[in-house]
Structures are given as C-alpha cells and as structure tokens.
Amino acid sequence: MRFNAPISPWNYSSRCRRPGHRRRWRRRPGVSAQQIRPCTGLRYGEITAVIAAPKPTVVRGNNADGRYLNDPNESSCFVAAQQYLGMTTQPTECFWQGTILRFALALSRPSTRQEAAGQRWAACIVTLPPPDPASAPSRYGSFIRNALHTGQYRGQLGSCILAVDWDGGLAICSQLHALEVMGYGDSGDHLVTRVQVEMSCQQLVRQLTAMADPTAAGALSIQVHIENRNSAVITTPQVPAHSGLACGINTTGNRKLRGSLLALGQQPIPGA
Numbered sequence: 415m416r417f418n419a420p421i422s423p424w425n426y427s428s429r430c431r432r433p434g435h436r437r438r439w440r441r442r443p444g445v446s447a448q449q450i451r452p453c454t455g456l457r458y459g460e461i462t463a464v465i466a467a468p469k470p471t472v473v474r475g476n477n478a479d480g481r482y483l484n485d486p487n488e489s490s491c492f493v494a495a496q497q498y499l500g501m502t503t504q505p506t507e508c509f510w511q512g513t514i515l516r517f518a519l520a521l522s523r524p525s526t527r528q529e530a531a532g533q534r535w536a537a538c539i540v541t542l543p544p545p546d547p548a549s550a551p552s553r554y555g556s557f558i559r560n561a562l563h564t565g566q567y568r569g570q571l572g573s574c575i576l577a578v579d580w581d582g583g584l585a586i587c588s589q590l591h592a593l594e595v596m597g598y599g600d601s602g603d604h605l606v607t608r609v610q611v612e613m614s615c616q617q618l619v620r621q622l623t624a625m626a627d628p629t630a631a632g633a634l635s636i637q638v639h640i641e642n643r644n645s646a647v648i649t650t651p652q653v654p655a656h657s658g659l660a661c662g663i664n665t666t667g668n669r670k671l672r673g674s675l676l677a678l679g680q681q682p683i684p685g686a
Contacts, residue, residue, distance in 0.1 A: 450522075450537075456553040459520060459541035463494035468523070468536035491519050491538035498540055499571070500562035509606075509614050509659055510597035514573040515562065515676075516543040516586060518551055542570050543586065562622070565677035569684075572674030578664050580639040587674035593637070593664040594675055596622050601640075601657040608651050612638050615661035624679040628663065633683060634675075637662050 453460060469486040499515055518541045524533040541551040542558065554567065561571055569588035573595045576585055580593075587594060597618050601611065615638045619628045628636060639660040640648040648657055665671060665685075673684025 453557065456555050458551055458553055459518075459539040460498070460558060461522075461537045462498040462540050463491065463538040465490060465536045465538065467534065468521075485521060487521060487536055487538075488519065491521060494538045495519055495540040498559055500560040500564075509601060509611060510599040510618055510661065514584075514595045514597055515571045516573050516584070517541065517558075517571060518543050542567055561677075563624075563677055565679075565681075568674035568676040568678075572676050574671075574674070575662075580660055580662075588672065590670050590672050592670055593662050594671070595660065595662045597659075597661045599659040599661070601653045601655060601659060603655050605655060606653045608638070608640070608648075608653055611640065611653060611659060612636075615659075618661055619663055622677070623663075623675045624677050625675070626680075628675075630683050633666060633669070634663050635666050637664055 450461070451457075465487055472484045472486070474484045495517060496515075499517065501515065520539040520541065522537040522539060523529075524535060540558065542554055544551045556566055558567055558571070561567055570586050572587035573584045574587040574589070574591040575582040575593040575595065576589065576591045578592045582593075584595065585591065596615070616628070616636050619625075619636050628634065639662070640653055641658045642648055642654055643656060643658075645658075648654070663675060669685060671684055675684075678684075
C-alpha cells in the first residue's frame with residue numbers, strides 16, 4: 415500500500431552507528447493516520463508491517479531541547495523496514511551490525527472514527543530519506559521493496575562521505591563523493607586480527623554491490639576503519655575486543671563517484 419499525503423518521519427533517516435558511538439532514537443510528534451491507496455503511481459511511503467497490538471507512545475524529556483515522543487513500536491518498524499528493503503544477508507564473520515541504508519520511518523494509526531470502533535492497530539511505513547532532516551520525504555514512483563537487491567533508488571538509499579574521511583558526515587550518494595559506507599560493526603568479545611576484519615569487509619562489499627570484482631580492476635579500493643573504545647584509530651595487526659568497525663569502498667587516485675554502488679552488478683561505475 416502507498417501513502418498519497420506527506421508523512422512526518424521518525425527523526426533518524428540518516429542516523430547510523432559510528433565506530434565508538436551509539437545510535438540515538440527520537441521521534442517527532444504529529445505522526446497521524448494518512449490516506450492509504452494501492453501501490454500505483456507516486457507515493458510518499460510504503461507499509462512494511464502492521465502491529466496488531468501496538469504499545470502506547472510515551473512523552474520523554476524536560477530539558478532545554480524540549481520534550482519529545484518515544485514510541486516503543488519503532489524497533490519493530492525498524493526491523494520490518496530492514497527486511498522490506500532486503501537487508502537480510504550477513505557475512506560469515508558476524509562483525510557487521512547491519513547494512514548502512516538511509517531511510518525514514520513513520521507510523522500510521524487508526525483514525526478517530528476507527529479508534530471509536532475499537533481498532534488499535536499501527537502500520538509501519540518506510541520512505542526515502544528527505545533532502546534534509548528538516549523537510550518531509552519526497553514522492554517517488556517505484557517500489558523500494560528489496561531495493562538492496564534491485565538497486566532501485568540506490569543513490570538516495572546509500573550512505574556516502576564526501577571526502578575520504580571517516581569522521582565526515584553521511585550524505586546521499588547522488589552527491590559527488592569519495593567514499594561509500596557499507597557497514598558499521600563491533601569486533602566482538604574476543605581479540606581478532608585485522609585480516610579477519612578486512613576479509614569480512616570484502617565479503618560484505620561483494621554481497622551488497624553484487625560486483626564480481628568490487629575493486630573494478632583497481633579503480634576502487636575496499637577500506638576498513640577501526641577504533642578502540644576511546645575512539646583512537648587502530649592500525650595494528652591485532653584488534654582489541656569491542657572495537658568499533660567501519661567498512662567502505664572508495665575510489666583510487668583523484669576520481670570521485672556520483673551514485674551508489676549498491677546492487678550495481680555489471681553496470682558501469684557511476685563516476686563524475
């Protein structure tokens with residue numbers, strides 16, 4: 415099903431776990447029932463799941479930032495969105511905690527009339543990320559289901575960094591950039607080697623790009639970035655337990671990319 419009216423998303427369309435950092439979850443107030451139509455033509459979002467007995471929203475916070483709504487259903491909607499977009503594959507070495515896709519979430523509940531009739535469901539909605547955090551998502555015309563495998567809207571769903579700097583902010587991949595992030599993760603409870611992390615990152619990149627040679631005969635380079643608990647960069651052959659990991663792919667030389675490599679397969683590299 416599609417939505418033919420603008421949706422107010424949960425405010426984490428581009429919030430991703432960085433090495434040594436935790437994800438913060440917040441939701442904007444004002445997410446209400448939207449008009450639902452079959453998935454034909456332009457839409458603002460797609461329903462990924464329906465929660466039969468949703469938990470109530472809780473008001474949190476009483477500080478300078480103001481109060482905000484905390485919806486305990488967002489974890490369920492987040493998992494549903496990941497599955498809907500095709501985020502199911504994991505490398506053999508389970509360092510990576512999830513594919514880095516940019517998307518927005520919202521929740522639709524029954525109208526006042528439906529609630530009066532006893533309906534208590536909640537529908538999870540996934541949308542493409544808005545152009546900037548302050549704006550509503552844009553309309554689009556094709557399914558984003560299994561986008562991780564079809565490559566649909568890869569330029570908007572991918573997470574890229576404009577310069578080869580792991581501390582740089584994430585941006586949509588349709589902008590000119592040098593590095594695309596494929597995953598963040600944790601080294602686990604035990605000491606591991608850098609070679610293990612690098613091999614796992616290479617496997618992750620192959621899975622997500624569907625490229626037989628993800629280095630494109632030397633035009634691209636798979637990169638691993640590792641930080642310890644104090645956010646210090648790790649370059650040694652041994653990686654301490656619970657180090658923050660990042661896996662990405664960047665260009666070699668001075669070349670830049672304009673577009674994501676997700677599900678690229680045998681298509682040309684999207685160069686500038």
